[in-house]
Amino acid sequence: MSHKKTCLCTLSELGTFAPMTDTADRAATGARGRTRRAILSAAATVLGQDRNAPLSAVARAADVGRSTLHRYFPDRDELVSATYEDSLAEIGRAMEEARLHEGPALEAVRRMIAAHIEVGDRVVFAFGDPALAQAHDTGEEADEPEEIVALFARGQEEGALDTNVEPEWFVHVMWALVFTGLDLVHTGRISRHDLVPRILRTFERGALVR
Amino acid sequence: MSHKKTCLCTLSELGTFAPMTDTADRAATGARGRTRRAILSAAATVLGQDRNAPLSAVARAADVGRSTLHRYFPDRDELVSATYEDSLAEIGRAMEEARLHEGPALEAVRRMIAAHIEVGDRVVFAFGDPALAQAHDTGEEADEPEEIVALFARGQEEGALDTNVEPEWFVHVMWALVFTGLDLVHTGRISRHDLVPRILRTFERGALVR
DNA sequence: TTTTTGTGGGACACTGATGTCTCATAAAAA
DNA sequence: TTTTTATGAGACATCAGTGTCCCACAAAAA
Known part of the structure; x- marks a missing residue:
């Protein structure tokens, strides 16, 4: 405590850390x-x-x-990194609430899409820019989240989803619909209330009438 | 011809226009x-x-x-404007080749989506940024192209497309699939050859197995 | 109270993108 | 050939965004 003003070296930075909580964590x-x-x-x-x-x-x-x-x-990079990690955590929390492992896969998919809309801003930020996911995660993993791919795969195994495409394709299609839908809501073209049912309908059944 | 070097005023700029073609146009x-x-x-x-x-x-x-x-x-704005108009023209040409008014609407939709992929770069530029369409066109029209909306509407009238959503929704869904698909091709996740059939399948029939 | 902590407002230098100019050089047209 | 046209390279001032400091103020903790 006595070295506060006498110290000229970079130890002055300690003043920034000292007031932290006793647990010394974040x-x-x-x-x-x-x-x-x-x-x-x-x-x-x-x-x-x-x-x-x-x-x-x-x-x-x-x-x-x-x-x-x-x-x-x-700096900007640190903000982006932190926002990315925070967004993933927030999205992960929403996914947990959606209980992706419970019940029929198709119903889990519906809960998952609804959950995505609820944390829409984070989804748009984290998954909207392909460069982001590739820049972080130390570039080792694919950029489609494991659990989501797994859910679509389960849907295929259960005979509910089209098996002619890879489950990863469904991930990107879902994101595309979510991005587009949120944008239409932002620009006031459709109401937020209609968004989830509309996305689900289009995602599941497509444009054909039957 | 004699005033070339003697003129000090801004008429010197005429030198830029004079060499233009006789038709004096672009x-x-x-x-x-x-x-x-x-x-x-x-x-x-x-x-x-x-x-x-x-x-x-x-x-x-x-x-x-x-x-x-x-x-x-x-300046940058003029480049963007010109590129936007040029892209619309290029896309329009592709749409003409697709002969949207001929045959069943569903088949016309398929030709249209294939045509969109062919001029993918222009589509991504012109329709990828909502702010662009709204900045140009003197802001009077909606940003969904008339002819495309009309085609989807015809598909609905012919009983081929789902009538529970507005035709404008289909436009945005199509764009979303095209953007996503082209991005996946750019990043080498799927082959260009598979792109059109895959988009058509998902767009028409959705993710459900039947 | 006094001390510490969190904050906003400037001021500042630095950098990358932009837009303007000039000049030298090829290619095309006379 | 000579003249015109189209171009690339470079120099330059300008501007917006960035990152770093310092200082004063208010709220919370001692």
Whole structure:
């Protein structure tokens, strides 16, 4: 405590860490956590719409100063990374609630699509840009989430889904419908209420009348 | 001809127009037209992938100098406008070849989707960014092309397509599948050969097995 | 109270993209 | 040939976005 002002070296940075919670882990504390979540949420929304939006736009949407944003995420890359990971976590939570392993696969698919719409902003951000998924995850995995592919595969095994295509194709088709649908809602062409049933109908039965 | 060097005023710009073809219309002449088309084609491809790509990237893709690009299209907006109009024209030509008014609507839809894939780069550029269509066209029309909406509507009247949704919905679903499919081809996940049949199958019959 | 923490507002230098110009050089037309 | 046309390369000023600092202020904790 006595070296606070006498120390000229980079130890002054310790002042930034010391106030952290005793558990010494991430900044989940009241004020810090709230600000952090506000920034991550705003980032997903703003950068999901326009990947090249200026950071000032993110700060404005999060209702924080640009200084504060840089204080939490030093540069753009770190913000994007953190937002990506946070989005995956948020989506994962929604998937858990959808209980993908329970009941018939077809009904699980319906719950999953509805869950995707609920966390639409995160989905658009995380899966809307192919370059993102490939940049993170250390490039080892495919960019289609395991559990989703598995669910579609189960649907095929149960004889409910078309087996003429790979389950990965269904993942991308679902994303495409979700992106398009959310965009139509944003631009006010269709109501949010109609979105899920419409996507489900088209996804399952296509455009043909029977 | 005698005022070429003596004139100091902006009439010197006439030197740029005088060499134009006698018909005094657009620059469709050999060299000029070729360069112009090369730039427009490259712009559709590059800007379709990344709307914020630097103009130097467009110039490189078109195999012209950045100076030349600016000579044809003074600023970014003019390039985008010209590329948009050119893309619409190119797409329109593809639609004509598809003969949307002939035969059963369902078969016309199949020809139309195949035609979209053929001019994929233009489709991605022109219809991939909602803001584009809304910025041009003097904002009066809807951004779904008349003829395409009409074709889907005809499909509904003929009893071939689902009448529970507006024909405009089909337009966006088709675009979504085309964008996704082309992206999967670009990233080498599926072969170009399989693309059209796969999109048609999913678009018409959906994911359900029957 | 005093001290610590979180914050916003500027000011600043730096960088990449942009748009304008000039000049030299080929190719095409006279 | 000479003249015109189309082009690429480079220099240049400008601008928006970025990242870094510093300072003052308010809320929370001591």
